[in-house]
Amino acid sequence: MASVSIIPSGDYKTSYGSDTTIFPTRTSRNFAILGVILLLACPAFMDRYWLSLLIQIGYLGIAALGLNILVGFTGQISIGHSAFFGFGAFASAWASNSLGVPVALAIPLAGVMTTLVGLLFGMPAARLKGLYLAIATLAAQYILQDFFARADWFTGGTAGTIAEPLTIFGFAFDTDERFFYVALVALVVMYILATNLMRTRDGRALVAVRDHYLSAEIMGINLTKYRTMSFGISAFYAGIGGALYAHYLQFVSVEGFTILFSIQFLGMIIIGGLGSIMGTLMGTAFMVFLPEAMQALTKLVSGTALDTALNLKDNIAFLREMSIGLVIILFLVFEPDGLAHRWKQIKAYWKLYPFSH
Amino acid sequence: MSIKTALFATSALLLATSATAYADIPVGHLADQSGATSDVGVPYAQGVADALAYINSKGGINGTKLAVDTVDYGYQAPRAISQYKKWSSGSDKIAALQGWGTADTEALTGFVGKDEIPAYSGSYSGHLTDPTGKGPHGSKPAPYNFFYGPSYSDALRGMLMWAAEDWKKQGGQGKPKYVHMGANHPYPNAPKDAGEQLAKELGFDVLPAVQFALTPGDYTAQCLTLKEAGANYAYLGNTAGSNISVLKACQTVGAKVQFMGNVWGMDENAAKAAGAAANGVVFPMRTAVTWNAEVPGMKTLKDISKISDASGNAYRPVHYMAGVCTAFYMKEAMDWASKNGGVTGPNIRKAMYQKKDWVPAGLEGVCVPSTWTDADHRGMTAVNIYRAQVTGDTGASVADLVKAGTIKLEKLTTVDVPRKPEWLGW
Numbered sequence: 082m083a084s085v086s087i088i089p090s091g092d093y094k095t096s097y098g099s100d101t102t103i104f105p106t107r108t109s110r111n112f113a114i115l116g117v118i119l120l121l122a123c124p125a126f127m128d129r130y131w132l133s134l135l136i137q138i139g140y141l142g143i144a145a146l147g148l149n150i151l152v153g154f155t156g157q158i159s160i161g162h163s164a165f166f167g168f169g170a171f172a173s174a175w176a177s178n179s180l181g182v183p184v185a186l187a188i189p190l191a192g193v194m195t196t197l198v199g200l201l202f203g204m205p206a207a208r209l210k211g212l213y214l215a216i217a218t219l220a221a222q223y224i225l226q227d228f229f230a231r232a233d234w235f236t237g238g239t240a241g242t243i244a245e246p247l248t249i250f251g252f253a254f255d256t257d258e259r260f261f262y263v264a265l266v267a268l269v270v271m272y273i274l275a276t277n278l279m280r281t282r283d284g285r286a287l288v289a290v291r292d293h294y295l296s297a298e299i300m301g302i303n304l305t306k307y308r309t310m311s312f313g314i315s316a317f318y319a320g321i322g323g324a325l326y327a328h329y330l331q332f333v334s335v336e337g338f339t340i341l342f343s344i345q346f347l348g349m350i351i352i353g354g355l356g357s358i359m360g361t362l363m364g365t366a367f368m369v370f371l372p373e374a375m376q377a378l379t380k381l382v383s384g385t386a387l388d389t390a391l392n393l394k395d396n397i398a399f400l401r402e403m404s405i406g407l408v409i410i411l412f413l414v415f416e417p418d419g420l421a422h423r424w425k426q427i428k429a430y431w432k433l434y435p436f437s438h
Numbered sequence: 439m440s441i442k443t444a445l446f447a448t449s450a451l452l453l454a455t456s457a458t459a460y461a462d463i464p465v466g467h468l469a470d471q472s473g474a475t476s477d478v479g480v481p482y483a484q485g486v487a488d489a490l491a492y493i494n495s496k497g498g499i500n501g502t503k504l505a506v507d508t509v510d511y512g513y514q515a516p517r518a519i520s521q522y523k524k525w526s527s528g529s530d531k532i533a534a535l536q537g538w539g540t541a542d543t544e545a546l547t548g549f550v551g552k553d554e555i556p557a558y559s560g561s562y563s564g565h566l567t568d569p570t571g572k573g574p575h576g577s578k579p580a581p582y583n584f585f586y587g588p589s590y591s592d593a594l595r596g597m598l599m600w601a602a603e604d605w606k607k608q609g610g611q612g613k614p615k616y617v618h619m620g621a622n623h624p625y626p627n628a629p630k631d632a633g634e635q636l637a638k639e640l641g642f643d644v645l646p647a648v649q650f651a652l653t654p655g656d657y658t659a660q661c662l663t664l665k666e667a668g669a670n671y672a673y674l675g676n677t678a679g680s681n682i683s684v685l686k687a688c689q690t691v692g693a694k695v696q697f698m699g700n701v702w703g704m705d706e707n708a709a710k711a712a713g714a715a716a717n718g719v720v721f722p723m724r725t726a727v728t729w730n731a732e733v734p735g736m737k738t739l740k741d742i743s744k745i746s747d748a749s750g751n752a753y754r755p756v757h758y759m760a761g762v763c764t765a766f767y768m769k770e771a772m773d774w775a776s777k778n779g780g781v782t783g784p785n786i787r788k789a790m791y792q793k794k795d796w797v798p799a800g801l802e803g804v805c806v807p808s809t810w811t812d813a814d815h816r817g818m819t820a821v822n823i824y825r826a827q828v829t830g831d832t833g834a835s836v837a838d839l840v841k842a843g844t845i846k847l848e849k850l851t852t853v854d855v856p857r858k859p860e861w862l863g864w
Contacts, residue, residue: 129524129527129528130524133520133524230622231622239541239622239623239624239627240541240544240545240624240627241515241541241545243545243548256527257523257527330516330519330520330523331519331549332515332516332519332545333516334515334516334541334545336514336515336516336541337514337516
């Protein structure tokens with residue numbers, strides 16, 4: 082991957098610490114902080130539609146980051162991520178409904194419970210690779226889905242279960258305007274955690290396992306430990322994302338957590354950029370906005386001369402689904418390294434302007 | 439036109455439309471046009487949408503128009519909930535909801551109760567009939583849930599009573615065997631316990647339930663189970679689409695079972711699709727008549743049908759008519775509410791209790807008289823049992839097949855299911 086790191090001339094690094102800072106330059110850090118501050122002001126001027134999309138990016142982004150740690154950083158594969166997302170959602174609803182745990186604690190608890198389940202299903206990863214591992218995670222998807230539909234005590238069976246809204250000191254985060262802040266805080270915390278993880282020994286070990294497992298093992302990295310751990314971390318993120326989803330929607334039902342949803346998670350990280358934390362967020366935003374953009378586009382087309390000329394009528398809805406697929410294919414053909422890579426190129430272009438070659 | 443004028447014109451237009459939008463009565467309409475139950479969801483939603491558009495063309499609710507927002511939620515409860523949350527907050531909060539499935543309606547019960555939004559569902563789950571939550575079977579209070587028709591449980595009870603009689607009439611020996619069939623989903627599951635309980639009381643031998651998915655597929659294995667177990671009466675809990683697969687598979691393996699559909703289990707389209715396999719299936723019907731009947735209310739229905747079919751020739755299945763009835767019960771309740779303090783949720787709810795055995799004006803002879811009280815939302819307990827008759831090839835259009843008599847929905851009987859207090863909310 083040709084990642085061009087653009088460091089201003091004269092900005093030398095003199096220690097390992099400064100080489101692994103989260104933000105390469107002061108400006109980039111300031112921009113990130115400014116971005117968060119701007120987001121804080123969003124509920125003041127955005128309507129519910131946009132807020133709900135941003136909240137979606139929030140909880141899906143957290144779960145997608147988990148998958149990126151597993152797939153992008155550790156080089157494993159999972160096509161059962163939505164099942165872990167679902168487990169987190171049900172676990173949090175169950176903890177707050179049946180055990181009486183306050184929602185604010187139920188969410189991290191759900192993360193821990195999902196981690197345990199993730200470790201369990203990650204055990205085959207210690208011995209399986211590639212396609213075989215993919216099939217093993219497929220099993221996780223189906224086992225969990227069936228469990229959701231049958232475990233009445235835990236999930237309410239096929240009827241689903243109600244989840245209480247998050248309440249802190251009597252203040253209920255039950256509207257989009259309020260929940261937006263919950264999603265934002267969770268997103269920032271989880272992303273900083275992941276970024277920091279990648280700067281530690283463990284994080285580097287994960288990357289080493291991805292790049293060349295044999296060399297990693299020779300260097301003293303316990304493959305079994307790190308592969309399984311990666312599943313656990315991935316499940317933790319999925320669990321937290323799922324729990325947030327549960328308390329945002331205030332209802333969880335088995336229907337949502339299908340394999341299609343798992344593949345969407347894979348789509349998010351592939352489009353965003355495998356092994357890129359910022360790319361994960363970009364990919365999630367892309368996957369959330371794309372159907373909405375297509376919806377708006379089809380609304381524009383319907384009823385126009387083009388519509389009547391081609392006699393589209395009811396088929397416009399299908400046209401939308403097809404164009405979503407098409408956009409994704411085009412994206413993979415022309416931007417295989419993901420949005421994160423494109424972003425770097427855009428930045429480089431402007432930094433070197435007008436002398437970029 | 440300069441940019442300035444264009445901008446001014448658009449903003450003026452926007453202002454004007456938003457001003458009128460606030461004066462209207464917002465109504466949310468959840469429809470399944472693409473999901474697992476879309477086979478019956480499409481005609482029902484069309485009935486609701488046409489009826490509401492017709493109401494608007496006649497001046498709306500005492501002069502105020504309904505602002506209807508129809509959304510296809512693909513029969514996925516989470517999508518219904520997130521849509522509902524958009525509708526239920528803010529200044530344009532909906533005054534009423536036209537809903538659809540059991541999973542989403544039951545999930546929304548608590549929400550609509552809290553937000554005081556009357557929800558008229560296409561789900562007839564018995565759990566929705568208990569406004570106070572005092573039913574002995576642990577039903578949760580559903581004060582704002584209404585539906586037009588017998589509950590799934592009451593309809594099944596009615597059919598079981600008919601089946602017990604039928605068994606005697608046919609000269610059956612020993613105990614008849616009853617089996618519940620359907621997907622593992624809230625909708626087919628809703629009347630399961632109620633049906634099996636009554637079947638036992640009526641002297642049926644209750645076999646273990648048989649599962650088949652909500653989507654069409656190969657259900658030969660299920661039919662072989664029925665054949666081996668020797669089932670005599672089977673309840674089909676799913677919608678027409680997947681039921682057809684079962685009917686055809688059972689015909690192939692030669693399982694001789696009397697099938698009993700639910701209200702969504704059979705209709706003219708399904709009879710056409712299933713052909714001879716649908717012959718003899720009994721099912722409960724919500725309306726008093728089918729499309730070609732000559733009753734006073736059909737004139738209104740034909741006018742409503744022209745909203746989406748200008749030619750006026752379309753043959754509408756039973757679900758379309760049930761959709762119109764549901765929309766009109768809401769309309770009459772809104773009429774009363776607008777004269778008694780305004781079209782708000784609590785007023786619409788109160789309006790539903792004002793009359794006894796009532797039929798919305800203009801639909802006489804079509805909708806079956808219903809009564810709701812603040813302690814009992816079982817609007818109707820009389821179950822009209824019909825039998826589908828299919829004779830010959832079903833290649834032609836539904837309208838022609840019905841006209842030629844190839845497809846006939848023949849009324850067998852009306853069973854008055856007792857309004858037992860212990861059956862409330864079950």
